[in-house]
Amino acid sequence: MKLLRYGPLGQEKPGILAADGTIRDLSAHVADIAGDAILPEGLARLAAIDPATLPVVEGSPRLGAAVGGTGKFICIGLNYSDHAAETGATVPPEPIIFMKATSAICGPNDNVEIPRGSQKTDWEVELGVVIGKTAKYVSEDEAMDHVAGYVLVNDVSERAFQTEHHGQWTKGKSADTFGPTGPWLVTRDEVPDPQNLKMWLDVNGKRVQDGSSKTMVYGVKFLVSYLSRFMSLRPGDIISTGTPPGVGLGMKPPVFLKAGDVVELGIEGLGTQRQVFVQA
Template sequence: MKLMRVGAPGAEKPAILAADGTIRDLSAHVADIGGAAISPDGLAKIAAIDPASLPVLSAGERIGACVAGTGKFICIGLNYSDHAAETNATVPSEPIIFMKATSAICGPNDNVLIPRGSEKTDWEVELGVIIGKTAKYVSEDDALDYVAGYCTINDVSERAFQTERQGQWTKGKSCDTFGPIGPWLVTKDEIADPQALPMWLTVNGEKVQDGNSKTMVYGVKHLVSYLSQFMSLHPGDVISTGTPPGVGLGMKPPRFLKPGDVVELGIEGLGTQKQTFIADV
């Protein structure tokens, strides 16, 4: 299934993308795409609904982030061997974990704000993992049992805030609108192998990232298991699993985003995003 949320910010309706391409309203069946609705039982109930029986929503409506009620937005750094190489970084011996503020979450096609004082706003196409039931101390063998599905994420980053200012990476990752998520939560049954997904990103029509989740250092099973050793993962939590090469920081010379730039990105089977970057005044 391809689940989504459609409508104005703060007033999104839960929806499903039908096989004929129409967007169908799930409001009569679930309160939102999050919490109990994305548990194994909740997803089974949605799967039993005939999409043709649901009201059609306008294809022109805004698409919101594909999951609601996210308590934790967890990111993994330097998780692609080829991306680590382009930034002259050493592949970590354990996953690098940092948090992105949930206030950064926005819709996949919303404008992205370049924060005041930014000179190094950058792009990162990433595979997102959405948790469907509480995970604590889970094994790798069982890890995917706790996953509701996958999505496309742009882990927008301000590199000067991230690495040239004191403290942790979080401040360079958490600016408002720095977390476009969606367009869909694609349930895991539709993705045969999360470690074999082509992904790409363009800036003003120029392809700058062209990678594949197969070059991830730590795969989805490992990440879910690993994170659950340190914190409980709850329904709606999002894991952004790292980016392949082609980010602005790794270019020679480095290249960063400016107002008016248009970024498009996508992951095979998970949908595409398109954002215009504008100055945050």
Template sequence: MKFLRYGAVGAEKPGLLDSDGKIRDLSGHIPDLSGAALAPDALAKLAAIDVSTLPVVEGSPRLGACVAGTGKFICIGLNYSDHAAETGATVPPEPVIFMKATSAIVGPDDDVVIPRGSEKTDWEVELGFVIGKTAKYVSEADALDYVAGYCVSHDVSERAFQTERSGQWTKGKSCDTFGPIGPWLVTKDEVADPQNLSMWLKVNGETVQNGSSKTMVYGVAFLVSYLSQFMSLHPGDVISTGTPPGVGMGMKPPRYLKTGDVVELGIEGLGTQKQTFVADV
């Protein structure tokens, strides 16, 4: 199923996308797409609902982030062999982990704000996945049992803040609006192989990223198991798994986003996003 959240910022309601592309309201069944609603048994109950009995949402409402109540937004760096090569980095012997502030999370088509002082705001289409039940010390063989579903994640990055201002990457990744996720949370039964999904990103209509999750170094199952050795993963936590080549930092000369630029991105079966980049005021 394709779950989503719709409505004004801070007042989103849970819904799903039916087979005709219409939004159906789920607020009569769950308060939001968060916490216990993401557990396997809860998702199974939602999947058993006769979709035709759910109210149709009229018009084209704003879509919010596809999951609520995210406690951790964990990102994996340099996780595509071809992206590592374009940045001049070597593939790490273990996953590079950094955190993105949950205050960066916005809807898939919301404006992205270029922070004050930024000269190197960059794009990164990424496969995201959402945890459905608490994971701690789980095996790789069992890891996907803890995944509620998959989504498009845009890991917007300010490269100067990330790499030229000392310390960790987090401050270049966590600016407000730097974490669009959605449009949908696609349950794992609809994703035959998360390690074989085409993914793309355009800047002002020009395709700059055109890759596949098959070049990921560390796959979804491995990442769930690996992360759970260091911290508990909780329902609603989002993990963004890295980007294929074609980021602005890797271009010669480097190319970065400016006010008025429009970025479109998508992943096979998971939907698309579209953001206009605006100045902070």
């Protein structure tokens, strides 16, 4: 299934993408794509519904973030061997974990605000893993049972805030609108191998990232198990798993985003995003 949320910011309704490409309204069945709706039994109930029997959503509504009620937005740094190489960094012996504020989450095609004082706003196409069942001290063999599905994420970053202002990376990752998420929550059954997905990102029509999740150092199973050792993972939590090479910071000379720039990105099977960058 491809589950989604549509409507004005803060008033999103639950929907599903039908086989004919139309959005169908799920409001009569669930309040939101969040909480109980993405538990295994909740997803099973939704899977039993024939989308053709649901009301068609007319027009082209705004799409919100694909999952609601996210309590934790956990990011993994330097998790692609080729991305680590382009930035001159060494692949860490254990995953680098940092948090992105949930207030950064926005719709996949919403405008993204360049923070005041920013000189180094950057892009990162990432595979997001959505937790669908509480995970605590789970093994790698059990890990996928706790995954509801996957989302496309742009882990927008302000590099000066991230690395030059001292302290942790979070301050360079958490500005409002720095977490476009969606367009869909694609359930796990539709993604047989999350470690073999093509990923791409364009800036103003130029392809700058063209990679694959197969160069991920720490894969989805490992990350879910690893993170569950340090904190419980709960339904709606998102793990953003890192980016392939081609970020602005890695270019020679570095290239960063400015107001008016258009960023488009996608992951095989997970849809696409398009953002216009504006000055905050």
